[in-house]
Amino acid sequence: MSLPVAVSLLVNGEPIDALVLPRLNLADFLRENMKLTGTHVGCEHGVCGACTVRIDGEIVRSCLMLAVQAQGASVETIEGLSDSGEIADLQAAFRERNALQCGYCTPGMLMTAQDLLKHLPAPDRQAIREHLSGNYCRCTGYQAIVDAVEATAKTRAERPA
Amino acid sequence: MTVTRAPAETLSVLDRPNSYIGKTVPRPNLDRLLQGRGQYVSDLELPRMAHVVFLRSPYAHARIVAIDADAARRMPGVMSIVTGRELEPVITPWVGVLSHLKGLKSAPQHAIAIDRVCWQGEAVAAIVATSRAAAEDAMEQIAVDYEELETVTDMRTALDPATPVIHTSLGDNLAFERTLDAGDVDQALSDSEVVEADFVFGRHTGVTLEPRAVVADWNAAEARLTIYQGTQAPHMVQNIAALHLGLSEAQVRVVCKDVGGSFGIKVHIYADEMATYALSKLLRRPIKFVADRVESFNTDIHARDHRCRGRIGVRPDGTITAFEIDDLTGIGPYSMYPRTSAIEANQVVNLVGGPYVTPNYRARTRVVFQNKNVMCQYRAVGHPIACSVTEGLVDLAAARIGMDPVEIRRRNLIPDDAYPCASPSGMKFEQLSHHASLAKLLQMMDYDALRAEQAALRARNIHRGIGIASFIEVTNPSAAFYGVGGAKISSQDGVAVRLDAQGSVICQTSITEQGQGSESLTAQIVGSVLGVSMERVRVILGDTDNTPYGGGTWASRGAGIGGEAALQAAKALRQNILDVAAAILQSTPGGLDIVNNSIVNAGDGASRIELSELARIVYFRPDTLPPGIQPELMATRHFVPRQYPFAFTNGVQASWLEVDTETGFVTLLKHWVVEDCGTIINPQLVDEQIRGGVVQGLGAALFEKCIYDERGQLTNANMADYLVPMSGEMPDIEIGHVVSPTQESELGAKGAGEAGTAGAAAAVANAVNDALRPFGATITEIPLTPQVILTALGRI
Numbered sequence: 001m002s003l004p005v006a007v008s009l010l011v012n013g014e015p016i017d018a019l020v021l022p023r024l025n026l027a028d029f030l031r032e033n034m035k036l037t038g039t040h041v042g043c044e045h046g047v048c049g050a051c052t053v054r055i056d057g058e059i060v061r062s063c064l065m066l067a068v069q070a071q072g073a074s075v076e077t078i079e080g081l082s083d084s085g086e087i088a089d090l091q092a093a094f095r096e097r098n099a100l101q102c103g104y105c106t107p108g109m110l111m112t113a114q115d116l117l118k119h120l121p122a123p124d125r126q127a128i129r130e131h132l133s134g135n136y137c138r139c140t141g142y143q144a145i146v147d148a149v150e151a152t153a154k155t156r157a158e159r160p161a
Numbered sequence: 162m163t164v165t166r167a168p169a170e171t172l173s174v175l176d177r178p179n180s181y182i183g184k185t186v187p188r189p190n191l192d193r194l195l196q197g198r199g200q201y202v203s204d205l206e207l208p209r210m211a212h213v214v215f216l217r218s219p220y221a222h223a224r225i226v227a228i229d230a231d232a233a234r235r236m237p238g239v240m241s242i243v244t245g246r247e248l249e250p251v252i253t254p255w256v257g258v259l260s261h262l263k264g265l266k267s268a269p270q271h272a273i274a275i276d277r278v279c280w281q282g283e284a285v286a287a288i289v290a291t292s293r294a295a296a297e298d299a300m301e302q303i304a305v306d307y308e309e310l311e312t313v314t315d316m317r318t319a320l321d322p323a324t325p326v327i328h329t330s331l332g333d334n335l336a337f338e339r340t341l342d343a344g345d346v347d348q349a350l351s352d353s354e355v356v357e358a359d360f361v362f363g364r365h366t367g368v369t370l371e372p373r374a375v376v377a378d379w380n381a382a383e384a385r386l387t388i389y390q391g392t393q394a395p396h397m398v399q400n401i402a403a404l405h406l407g408l409s410e411a412q413v414r415v416v417c418k419d420v421g422g423s424f425g426i427k428v429h430i431y432a433d434e435m436a437t438y439a440l441s442k443l444l445r446r447p448i449k450f451v452a453d454r455v456e457s458f459n460t461d462i463h464a465r466d467h468r469c470r471g472r473i474g475v476r477p478d479g480t481i482t483a484f485e486i487d488d489l490t491g492i493g494p495y496s497m498y499p500r501t502s503a504i505e506a507n508q509v510v511n512l513v514g515g516p517y518v519t520p521n522y523r524a525r526t527r528v529v530f531q532n533k534n535v536m537c538q539y540r541a542v543g544h545p546i547a548c549s550v551t552e553g554l555v556d557l558a559a560a561r562i563g564m565d566p567v568e569i570r571r572r573n574l575i576p577d578d579a580y581p582c583a584s585p586s587g588m589k590f591e592q593l594s595h596h597a598s599l600a601k602l603l604q605m606m607d608y609d610a611l612r613a614e615q616a617a618l619r620a621r622n623i624h625r626g627i628g629i630a631s632f633i634e635v636t637n638p639s640a641a642f643y644g645v646g647g648a649k650i651s652s653q654d655g656v657a658v659r660l661d662a663q664g665s666v667i668c669q670t671s672i673t674e675q676g677q678g679s680e681s682l683t684a685q686i687v688g689s690v691l692g693v694s695m696e697r698v699r700v701i702l703g704d705t706d707n708t709p710y711g712g713g714t715w716a717s718r719g720a721g722i723g724g725e726a727a728l729q730a731a732k733a734l735r736q737n738i739l740d741v742a743a744a745i746l747q748s749t750p751g752g753l754d755i756v757n758n759s760i761v762n763a764g765d766g767a768s769r770i771e772l773s774e775l776a777r778i779v780y781f782r783p784d785t786l787p788p789g790i791q792p793e794l795m796a797t798r799h800f801v802p803r804q805y806p807f808a809f810t811n812g813v814q815a816s817w818l819e820v821d822t823e824t825g826f827v828t829l830l831k832h833w834v835v836e837d838c839g840t841i842i843n844p845q846l847v848d849e850q851i852r853g854g855v856v857q858g859l860g861a862a863l864f865e866k867c868i869y870d871e872r873g874q875l876t877n878a879n880m881a882d883y884l885v886p887m888s889g890e891m892p893d894i895e896i897g898h899v900v901s902p903t904q905e906s907e908l909g910a911k912g913a914g915e916a917g918t919a920g921a922a923a924a925v926a927n928a929v930n931d932a933l934r935p936f937g938a939t940i941t942e943i944p945l946t947p948q949v950i951l952t953a954l955g956r957i
Contacts, residue, residue, distance in 0.1 A: 040371065042372075044453060078197030079198070095188075103193075103194025104199075104369075128888075129891070135888075140853050141852035
């Protein structure tokens, strides 16, 4: 087994220097080393989307990436997006619409929904459904999530720039 | 919303001003989950905590000849490697039977296999190390010498004399058999058209997004075990852990915070969880087990693997004269503990034909052992099978006599004014609303317009179908489910409510939360009854040290049973508060009320004293109270249904879909549900329970199947190969309600958690057959994969 290697990165804007085993994946690094447990592990092979985080502005499955590959990158998790207020309106829409039950898929779902709304400000329901199709939810049946994302898109469109 | 019963003469506590009952209010504490600050067991870390992984059998049936763990023990970070034989002195084996399921048998099951493994995935050794990764490294160094044994995989041949018996001490592979013969089926069928079909159901599983997780912490100095576990039934876990570890229940505390999905998967006791409790006791430190996804597929209970031959008799006027079924299911090598694996088959017998008037019903079900993962209760236990068989047969009967599927249901569903009544299988129905529900459904979906659209599109070679499925649903189970069979699974629940020193309310309940909204419904009821705003009500659940004793949340019992306990506790506290207020205000309790966190005059509503001020006096200046007054600002009440074993609900679903007859793909266009769960506490939460349930049923209808090969190997034990519904392929689901409150409780609430799953697959299957009718193809198998559909069409 290889020895730990040094890695430097930004996590939610905070500079982090860490020694990690080369095999450590980013999801485990965030959860176990950084104690950022809002990034959830559902399938560990890139299918369910629960571990979705943002790296240099793009959403990534943190279970499919090694921590050492994040060298020099800016990693944002659900905790970062919550504290900055960036997705406060989306979170409020999820709350109002009860777009979560157990909440396990929710951080990844919010990450992916925010990604859609950044790239496509006025998505129709099918576009929302397609974009969220890589994020599994076993509780809601998805309709409430689609409703919440749609409502957020409309509110943002009406908001003065 | 349609209300089938006139409200009671007197104004109930539910109709008080500012009541939250019947209102959509957001669930408390959602922000925690929305901000990634939930507390799931998989997030938990304790000082000195070690991680366990289990080496699992690659064979479906094999003798364990030898286990060589010497090399593994020398690996970095390894603390201990424990075999089944070594764990045996710490934890006793169990047998998953219940006395009211007569004849049910099973063999002793161990926390870790000893001598023999009976399914692919059964644990043969535990590796405890400083991290999961270190434990997995060591696991690879363990050499197990297996002698492969002949496997029993096909349920159809499990009872053949030539098939090996899995547990020789049991004599055969038959775990359970039940027969029922009501009315005169032979006579009824002899003068009817008889339609017959074989219904086949894919084995599938719950796929909770958070796998099963447990942290067991044996504190040797306190002689106490704390179990942190994602479970639906903490007191059941407490009882079982204590029983098999040789502890008293007082020595076991079960704590359950956030749970990443349950659906019945997390209401059982699994061998690896038992092993984790035992390892903590053996090694005297906290041990964490979190299943990975492969383990989840191989060890989380499976369900629904049934083959059911069904017959229906029908007369030319549409009268259904009889139902008959012969059901067969394979449950793996053991009956699951402690709820057993005979319940689903038993439910199938109970529920087939349930919505209809015919008194003639004959049934047989047989439950057999096989070398596959265990099967047990998953959401809507037995309902999807019973509903698919019943509604499939009704549609086949309608097609045989050339009658519209709606019309045959109108002529045969139990009339809404026929209650109370009983089914041929002995199920007691208090008040159902099949006809009102069907009428509402047809209106919501605009049935006639859809039929016209279907006909128009057929001319253009577009094949769309409409499928209808009426169903009944078991909710609010009394002791009839488990308690009468000897299981220590409580059917009653308790709620304690207290007014704290600032006039806020703390509420401890024995029901649990996995996202259904247990906290919300409890706070809504308590706030409404007390006259306290919801944000002042804090709900505590999921802790055997800090809640009343109770069953938890499963079988759609939380709202109906836990909700009634909350109502009664709040009523008692309200009376206690008014007694104190009357003493303080020199008034009478009857002359006062509590509204908006204040004591007011019942007559003119004038505010007299805020609850916070009352609480200040009670807690800090009791010396100023009149002599002889001892306030009790805490009240506890329990509830269990006694009159009806189950509060049956009913509903009806419809599916509108398109079948691509070239590719075999099904596109779901729209889905409708009308459901009658009695009093609705929070309409949004009810609708979301139903939508989520429907989508799990749609998964079963189209995608989900655990595919085993003939040697008992699960070939698709990962999320890429085992398909679950994704947002892109799910339809919007419209929901309506009919309201027939149960008179058994003041709250009147029945359950709603199974309804969606109960009828979704039946509606889809009927719709696919409706779409394929011009081709003369009939399919009675789910999942309806492209392969199944193209085969039925003769294309492949």
